[in-house]
Amino acid sequence: MNTRTTRLSAYSVSLLAVCFTACGGGSSTSAPALEVSPASAVIRVGDSVPFSAAVLGAPAAEITWAVQESDGGSVDGSGRYTAPSNPGVFHIIASSLLDPLATAAATVTVTLTTPATPPGAGSLGVNIGTVSDWDPTQLFADAMKHARHFGSVGQPSDESAAVDANGWPTGDAGVVVLVGVPSMAGTYRLSFTGNATVGLNAAWDAASRVAGAAYDAASNTTTADVVVGPAEQNLFLTFTGQAGGVKDVRLMRPGHGP
16 A cells, blocks of 8 residues: 555644543543544546545544555545546545554545536535534534543543443443533533432533532433533533433533523
8 A cells, every 4th residue: 555644733633632631641441533534535537535534532643544455546645535547436544653553444436427416406515523522613502412422430531331222321420521622611501311410520620510400300300500610621521329320411502592
């Protein structure tokens, strides 16, 4: 394979460094996750298309690019792929130099003709962020939709908690909700099924706290306000004392309903 290396943007690296520091760094047992964008493309022979990569959960700053097939074209150090003169389906491989086992692939279909556009259809591009705890766009009103898998109470970033078929913990657990997101301060409305004690893990701002927790026995539901201070960098929640674990956890961002 012909490989090239590119450096991630300073912005991505800074976000990754914050995540690495806040989430416990090398003590986490989670393997770095690598994402390639776009995941697939269709282009003509001889044309080119740019790819980008992001490393999640690790402070890697370098990515190695390669084309899996020997006759599949080439990819340069920035991730730009150039198709060969022959059609086919080829694979672009990105690897983290921090952990060579952390790899991801994109699929490119190379055709002899321009991909057909349905009559009356036009091109539309939408630039959206990544659904993750550190992405500043925060696409969903419910912050739990950006959260990681549940982990231990002492180190939520290890994502080691036992969970049921729906992904909810079966015992005491913690979860990484937000890391280093700009303007994350405010009051979040928490609700879940169960009667667990809610706490914060690794909070930086003394003003961050859980307030007004109330349990309704008739519906077996707990509600609370999670107040995030103006200097906060982390939002890690812990749930303890509920047999079988909490379920249906929702955390509505400030200004987004109950």
